[in-house]
Amino acid sequence: MKNTLYVVIPCYNEQEVLSETAKQMKDKMEQLIRQKKISDLSRVVFINDGSKDNTWQMICKLHQDNPLFSGINLSKNRGHQNALLAGLMTVKEYADMVISMDADLQDDINAIDQMVDKYLAGCDIVYGVRSKRKTDSFFKRFTAEAFYRIMNHLGANTVFNHADYRLMSKRALEGLAQFKEVNLFLRGIVPMIGYPSDIVTYERKERFAGESKYPLKKMLALALEGITSLSIKPIRLITGLGFMVFFVSIAMLIYILVRFFMGATVVGWASVAVSVWAIGGLLLLSIGVVGEYIGKIYLETKERPRFIVESFLEEEHKQGHQ
Structure with a gap:
């Protein structure tokens, strides 16, 4: 029987939740094996992203x-996206399909059944989409949904309310391996792969234990990473603002000349001050956005490794595949 499923789960300081995650995943995998939907060579792979607690020992x-x-x-902490990619790229040669999910149990593991069914029906990519966010505060729900809308508006093609809970076939993983970006935003890269895809909806749960690894500060950093690594639309917006300011300045020039020939030569300081501050702010913003892109180019040209695997607890399983 083929249909070997690997579930990759990035972990950073997850000792409080890891035992329960392992218990629930064991029950789910054994159930799928009994139903003969997946092979008994299937595995659950935890990726330790430089945890400072006992996560790796567990x-x-x-x-x-x-x-x-x-x-x-991993040899050191590389961040969630790099840790996730490390898991996907390391196991792709052993698996027919790979599901990625977080360790906090907020994503409903029962959706795995539907993902596998859709894979067996011919889908290469199945996205887990959150249907409800009842457990989130209003602020968290508002900012999360605004995150997806802004990302799509600025040119990053993402699946609304989808994080990193997804199934990918071996063929889709081979396609992902061809993307060499150092600046990773998998939620925007995976839809670029193509191939038949579908969605599975589920209700988001409360975190079982521990603290969220994506507070507002990290969410904003992720949004900036996604926008600047996938789209040049922000630079085009700056160009548009530049044209708009140019046309406003032409209009102001005409206004000042008309006032001059009418004899009203005294100009108020307020309009000058506002103009200086507005143009100065626009210039600083423009330099900042362009600098962000230059920084991305700098990192890409260095071609530094996106992750380094220190050890993989799978030697005996490797031999079984040879």
């Missing part, structure tokens, strides 16, 4: 106790 213990669990230890 992953090693899980692997020792049950071959269903495996682990990847």
Whole structure:
């Protein structure tokens, strides 16, 4: 039987939730194996992204106790997107399909059944889409939904209310491997791959334990990363603002000349002050946006590794595939 499923789960300081995540994933994987939807070679792979607590020790213990669990230890903390990519790229040669999800159990693991069904029906990519956010505060819900709308408006093609809970086939993973960006925003890159895709909706739950790894500051940083790594629309917006300011300045010049020939040569200081501040602010904003893109180019040209795997707890499974 083929249909080997790997579930990759990035972890950063997740010792409080890891045991429960492993328990629920074990039950779900064993259920799918019994139903013969997936192979008994399927695995749950935890990616340790430079955790400072006992996360890696717990992953090693899980692997020792049950071959269903495996682990990847990164050489240092690389951030969620790089850790996720490390998991996907490391396991793609062993899996027919890979599901990525977070360790906090906010994404409903029961949606895995529907994802696998859609894969078996011919889909290469299945997106987990949050239908409701009842457990989120109004502020969190508002900012999260605004995040997706702004991203799409500025040219980053994302699936609304989809984070990183998705299924990808081996073919889709091979397509993802061809994207060499150092500045990663997988939510925008994956839709570029193409191939038949579908969605599965689920209700977002409360975090089982621990603290969120994506507070507002990190969400804003992720949004900036996504926009500037996937779209040049912000630079085009600056160009548009530049033209608008130019036309306003022409109108002001005409107005001042008319006032001059009418004999009203005294000009109010307020209009001058406002103009100086407005143009100065626009210039600083423009320099900042252009600088962000130059910084991205600088990092891309260096071609630094996006992740370095220190160890992979899967040697015996590798031999089984040879």
